[in-house]
Amino acid sequence: xxxxxxxxxxxxxxxxxxxxxxxxxxxxxxxxxxxxxxxxxxxxxxxxxxxxxxxxxxxxxxxxxxxxxxxxxxxxxxxxxxxxxxxxxxxxxxxxxxxxxxxxxxxxxxxxxxxxxxxxxxxxxxxxxxxxxxxxxxxxxxxxxxxxxxxxxxxxxxxxxxxxxxxxxxxxxxxxxxxxxxxxxxxxxxxxxxxxxxxxxxxxxxxxxxxxxxxxxxxxxxxxxxxxxxxxxxxxxxxxxxxxxxxxxxxxxxxxxxxxxxxxxxxxxxxxxxxxxxxxxxxxxxxxxxxxxxxxxxxxxxxxxxxxxxxxxxxxxxxxxxxxxxxxxxxxxxxxxxxxxxxxxxxxxxxxxxxxxxxxxxx
Amino acid sequence: xxxxxxxxxxxxxxxxxxxxxxxxxxxxxxxxxxxxxxxxxxxxxxxxxxxxxxxxxxxxxxxxxxxxxxxxxxxxxxxxxxxxxxxxxxxxxxxxxxxxxxxxxxxxxxxxxxxxxxxxxxxxxxxxxxxxxxxxxxxxxxxxxxxxxxxxxxxxxxxxxxxxxxxxx
Numbered sequence: 167x168x169x170x171x172x173x174x175x176x177x178x179x180x181x182x183x184x185x186x187x188x189x190x191x192x193x194x195x196x197x198x199x200x201x202x203x204x205x206x207x208x209x210x211x212x213x214x215x216x217x218x219x220x221x222x223x224x225x226x227x228x229x230x231x232x233x234x235x236x237x238x239x240x241x242x243x244x245x246x247x248x249x250x251x252x253x254x255x256x257x258x259x260x261x262x263x264x265x266x267x268x269x270x271x272x273x274x275x276x277x278x279x280x281x282x283x284x285x286x287x288x289x290x291x292x293x294x295x296x297x298x299x300x301x302x303x304x305x306x307x308x309x310x311x312x313x314x315x316x317x318x319x320x321x322x323x324x325x326x327x328x329x330x331x332x333x334x335x336x337x338x339x340x341x342x343x344x345x346x347x348x349x350x351x352x353x354x355x356x357x358x359x360x361x362x363x364x365x366x367x368x369x370x371x372x373x374x375x376x377x378x379x380x381x382x383x384x385x386x387x388x389x390x391x392x393x394x395x396x397x398x399x400x401x402x403x404x405x406x407x408x409x410x411x412x413x414x415x416x417x418x419x420x421x422x423x424x425x426x427x428x429x430x431x432x433x434x435x436x437x438x439x440x441x442x443x444x445x446x447x448x449x450x451x452x453x454x455x456x457x458x459x460x461x462x463x464x465x466x467x468x469x470x471x472x473x474x475x476x477x478x479x480x481x482x483x484x485x486x487x488x489x490x491x492x493x494x495x496x497x498x499x500x501x502x503x504x505x506x507x508x509x510x511x512x513x514x515x516x517x518x519x520x521x522x523x524x525x526x527x528x529x
Numbered sequence: 530x531x532x533x534x535x536x537x538x539x540x541x542x543x544x545x546x547x548x549x550x551x552x553x554x555x556x557x558x559x560x561x562x563x564x565x566x567x568x569x570x571x572x573x574x575x576x577x578x579x580x581x582x583x584x585x586x587x588x589x590x591x592x593x594x595x596x597x598x599x600x601x602x603x604x605x606x607x608x609x610x611x612x613x614x615x616x617x618x619x620x621x622x623x624x625x626x627x628x629x630x631x632x633x634x635x636x637x638x639x640x641x642x643x644x645x646x647x648x649x650x651x652x653x654x655x656x657x658x659x660x661x662x663x664x665x666x667x668x669x670x671x672x673x674x675x676x677x678x679x680x681x682x683x684x685x686x687x688x689x690x691x692x693x694x695x696x697x698x
Contacts, residue, residue, distance in 0.1 A: 251561065295659075298584035302571075305592025309564060312596070316557065316603050328600075335596060342588075355659065 186290045190267060197429060198422040199229035205487050212491040236418035244319060244411050251317035256412065256419040259310030263426035266303040269293050270433050271358045273443045273472035288472065289358075296355040297345050300434065301338075304389065307427070308334045311408050314420075318411035326407030329397050329498060334389055336505040341385035343513035347378045347520050348438045361442035368441040373528065374520050379439045381513050386431035388505070390424065393490040397498050432482035433475070440478050443471030536576055542569045556602045560595060567591045581659050 203218065203225060210217030218225030243252055268290045275285040293299050308331050315327015349355055351372065352363040369375045388395040409420045436442055445467045453459040496504070542565065549562040567590050574583035666674050 248557075251557070293580060295580045295584050298581065298588070302584045302587035302592065305588055305596075306564075306568075308592070308596060309561075309599075312599060312603070313561070324603075328603075331596065331600070335593070338592070 182286060183290065186286075186288075187268075190290055191264075194264065194267060194426060194429070195422075198425045199233060201425045201428070201483060202232070202421065203229050204483070205490075208484065208487040209491050212488070233418070236415050239414040241414035241416060242411075246319045247411065248317040248319070251313050252411075253416070255310050255314035255317060256409075256416045256423070257310075258313060259307055259423035260419050260426075262303045262307035262310065263423045263430060266300045266430045267426070267433075269296060269299055269357065270430070270437070271361070271442070272475055273470070274358075276472075287358075292356070292358065294356055296357045296360070297349060297434075297438075298355055300430065301342055301345065304334075304341075304430075305338055307423075308338075310423070314412070315408035318408070320411050322405045323408050323410040326405075326410065330391050330408060333391065333395065333397060333501060333505075336502060337385045337388040337395075337509070340381055340505060340509035340513040341389060343510075343517050344378050344382035344385060345434075345438070347374070347513075347517050348382075350517070350520055350524055357437055357442075361437055361444065364441040364444060368439060368444070370439040373523065374516055375439065377512070377516050378520075379435070381509060381516065382438070383435055385505075385509065386435065387486065387489070388501070390427045390431055390486075392424075392428065392486055394493040394496050395501055396495060397501055428483060428486055429479065432479050432486070435482055436475060436478035442478075443475040445469060445471070445474050532576060536573070539569045539572045539576070543573070556605065557599070560599045560602055563598075564591055564595055567595065579658070581662065 206228075207217045207225070218228040221227040221231050243249055269292070271287065271289040271292075273288040275287045277283070277285045311334065312327050312331040315323045315325075315331070318324070318327075348360065348369060351369055352360040354360060354363065370379050387393075391397075409417060412420060447463050447466065448459055450463055546562045546566040546569065550559050550566060553559045553562065567586060571583040571586040571591075574580070574586060
């Protein structure tokens with residue numbers, strides 16, 4: 167009796183790990199494919215074009231066609247390349263991006279509208295070090311870029327790899343300080359606790375919130391090598407940067423990793439500043455007497471929390487694409503100056519200021 | 530049981546990558562094996578419930594220090610490095626130094642002078658221990674902590690000074 171009970175217990179725990187893990191992988195892969203279509207569509211419409219229209223209705227099958235193409239194209243490894251490092255580099259980026267997603271909570275513990283007997287958490291692993299874990303994985307992800315650049319044995323790839331690695335290291339510092347400021351406000355490293363600490367007021371609306379939000383968003387965009395900080399991909403100078411020599415599925419993996427990193431940054435912005443899965447509420451206290459507003463707030467609160475988080479996620483991903491269609495690219499020296507001369511001092515000041523405010527009880 | 534298996538995996542990979550780090554001719558391969566080493570040491574920290582140390586291990590060593598090594602090494606001419614002789618005229622001294630250090634470590638381990646083995650278990654803390662670590666660092670160990678920071682600052686300023694020498698001329 168007890169032995170079978172124990173076995174059942176182990177099976178339950180394995181299931182509790184396996185099911186969310188597989189669901190997460192499916193979610194990430196579907197997104198990595200379809201975000202590319204979204205980007206092409208968004209850019210096209212912003213530039214008065216239509217984008218992919220031929221494969222399926224308004225190009226909905228385009229990602230599948232692309233995936234098939236990536237899989238069946240010849241996978242060329244340059245003769246003078248370092249074969250091992252060359253093949254590991256894209257995997258490194260992919261694994262680090264996957265790894266960061268593991269601790270992101272997609273909602274509060276839920277029983278799926280009463281289907282399950284008790285509540286299960288909406289994440290794969292609830293690590294207490296939370297955001298530090300994500301920082302660790304982000305910093306190791308840099309290796310993928312620099313390895314790809316070096317192993318290709320190509321001047322352009324090498325320079326591109328160096329540039330993006332330098333950029334990622336530089337922007338990691340203000341990013342870390344912005345995260346530390348949020349941790350200070352929430353009093354916890356755990357992402358679920360950070361969301362719960364925003365009940366009533368999102369961190370974006372605290373006195374220093376907008377500054378920290380701006381710092382993190384900027385550093386996050388630079389960290390993912392996107393416009394206006396996509397120096398490594400400056401095609402007029404560097405062909406395609408660190409993945410110049412890649413082709414076939416390895417090239418596809420670099421693309422996927424880029425979208426996955428965008429997702430990580432967008433999810434973290436939503437969780438740390440926009441209350442994660444907490445619903446939008448329009449002045450619940452100030453307008454408590456106005457009936458339509460109260461109904462609206464109730465309706466907004468009735469939307470499942472996970473949908474709220476996803477809405478915020480896709481808003482920020484859209485924001486990324488919006489920036490790409492709008493802004494020109496910075497010069498390399500400007501890029502470094504922004505990080506070291508502006509963002510770093512600013513983030514330090516904000517950290518010290520918020521520590522004081524926390525001590526005085528103003529936050 | 531599972532813990533021991535996981536530890537065995539970490540131990541084997543740590544030893545393997547440590548040996549590979551010092552035996553590769555290509556310095557870049559050495560650095561990459563060292564990254565593997567750091568990763569698995571972080572794994573051992575997680576196994577000991579020291580999640581914070583694991584994260585710091587990766588952020589500081591892998592994310593900052595090792596990547597600077599990689600930058601420097603990549604700017605070298607790898608071809609020349611791989612073909613040059615591996616021993617220089619100091620090798621007897623260095624060997625002696627290595628033997629002394631190895632003996633010391635072996636003695637330390639064999640005598641079992643770590644607190645855990647003398648029956649005094651380290652205090653386990655609920656949660657991550659980040660708060661406790663911070664409080665200790667900023668109260669009990671404030672002076673050593675500040676001295677370490679000043680030393681790092683001196684190193685930083687020294688590096689900038691050396692690098693800036695040409696700019697004035």
